[in-house]
Amino acid sequence: MEFKSFLIKYAEIGVKGKNKFIFEDALVKQINTALKKTDGTFKVYKETGRIYADALSEYDYDEVIEALQRVFGIAGICPLVQIEDKGFEDLKQNVILYMEEVYGHKNLTFKVNARRARKNYEKTSVEINMDMGEALLNAFSEYSVDVHNPQVMLNIEIRKHINIYSMTIPGPGGMPVGTAGKAMLLLSGGIDSPVAGYMAAKRGVQLEATYFHAPPYTSERAKQKVIDLAKQVALYSGPVRVNVVNFTDVQLYIYEKCPHDELTIIMKRVMFKIAEHFARESGCLGLITGESIGQVSSQTLQSLGVINEVCTMPVFRPVIAFDKQDIVDMAIKIGTYDISIQPFEDCCTTFVAKHPVTKPSLERIRKSEENLSENIDRLVREAIESTQVIIAG
């Protein structure tokens, strides 16, 4: 007995009214993309308000479940056993075999839930429920029926074939990627920004990313680490276009001209400006950062405000109210943590002052930035022009 098909349950998409088909089609597309990377061949289709993925070939069960669990929009995955209709007696034998294999002889409560899409079947749904329940009670002395709160909900669907299923493997939830437009993720080599990207993607946002590279202060390996992070996020979000901005000259110029306790703030203001430039160019609807209130000096509310001021696009901060440990837990779950903790520096850590400002005033920062007026526009332009684009995933 093997699972020939998967019933895909989706949560929020169900309530999207007339736009429902857009979401469903996006989900079918994402499932197709995910399954193409596995060893099997599948047919993914919509049928009477549900999505099915039928296996057309041999496949690796664990690999397929893992792939489906990365598709945003899926609430649950139900592996189906599909049998030909050879009469009710045959169905009974198959169901007993199914229960034997999946649960075996142990104490459990169950309920049979039959659905009859093909109305010419020999029994009604109610009859199937009753007769199958009886057959199971006879076959397994350990089982008992509980119609209100069963441990096992045994579903039997009479269609062209007959589907038997009882397990629901949780999916990641969220919405299919691409249904919420595109946004620009400011990606560093740290723990927070990949998690922020993941969370936005989970709400259906397609990701593009910008990374600030500062050779020789940051190494090729630091850049590779960021690309690896983007690839890991891309497992969920689909391919991510990464803009690698050569930031060294801008950074050195700021370092030369501005008070050192304000370096990080001013540097981040320029970073946001550059990221926003790329965001506009590629039709993004906002920026995404991994900032979290109070985590470091540039993430106090005052600092966030002063940095944000350079942008006219909305800046989304999915982990803004998360504790560090919560972000770490999530990073471990999505597989970015091990990459993030590799010890290559990003350009923020190289130029951090010992005691940076925690409550910057916009007025003072603007005054400090006047020192940059001579060359900053040219340097920013050059940084933008020398940007390298890498597609991750």
Added chain:
Amino acid sequence: MEVYLDNSATTRVSEKVKNIIIKTMTEDFGNPSSLHMKGVEAERYVKEAREIIAGNLKVKDKEIIFTSCGTESNNLALIGMAMANKRQGNHIITTSIEHASVSNTMKYLKEQGFDITYLKVDKEGHIDLNELREAINDSTIIVSVMYVNNEIGAVEPVREIGKIIKEKNPKTIFHADAIQAFGKYKIYPKKLNIDALSVSGHKIHGPKGIGFLYVSEGIKIKPVIIGGGQQNGMRSGTDNVPGIAGLGAAVKETYENFDEKIKRMYRLKDYFTDNIMSLENVQVNSKKGELSAPHIVSVSFIGVRSEVMLHALEERGIYVSSGSACSSNRHGGSATLESIGLSREALDSTLRFSFSDNTTKEELDYTIDAIKELLPRLRVYVRKK
């Protein structure tokens, strides 16, 4: 211009070595254990390589065991000899500046119940012979000392070490990790009282994945890799014929015009060192002249983190190593540099320049110019307090 000054990490394979490797992979590709002609042909390469190596060390052919690398040579020597001699005693002596393939193997042996004594070194990286003399006792089975230190190029007094060991306890085995020394010194183990000597192929223009261990006849040693009984049971596994043939060719080339090549390397090293020493606030951790190896210069550019300098040089096509893998938020790193008493500041800013016999004065001038240009620029951007 591309200037490769990381020859202590690895070297470029020479033309002759490359050709013999290709030949043994595509034409004479047999398994030396096979009975037919293809096997016999392949065996010839192994035999010849063994003869070249043994000849240059002035030892017997059968005293050479081919391994997969320097690390395996050190593992086989230390674990193999410790296990085979544990009835004689359980005391082993080594130094505080050994390569990880020795120091971590010592940790493993400690877990197996052996007592390990670590000898200190002075600020030039040399052990104290009196301390060694006092450390050796009746239960000392092995003394393992590296011939040339891989980070600062310090040369240990192996001749004196050998003498002291044999005076104090003739049964004690002397193992020398010669991975950085082989090809830079003419090493005659028998004269130096060295009982076991580890060597790696890719440090002398040979391929990666091959090394050898010399073990003096009569020394008790147990194999670490068990199998079909190749190499008299001392190292099972199909002979790596391309690697062995390549290593043989590399050793042969290394010993051609030996004295002349080494003299030239010393001249270049001193030239480089003099130029670097003349720079402000720069500290050279390796000695000039023959107190240290001809191919390693360790320099601390105070005020510039080693990684930054490394990548800045890399942008100009110059490839070097950082002496210790430290970063501002993660301390830890070189046991050698700490052992010779470098300050934190110096530790964080140390680079290793390592030459080969192919290194030219032109390349060094290019490097010196690059450093002169970079130093003042990079020093502006130190982390502010």
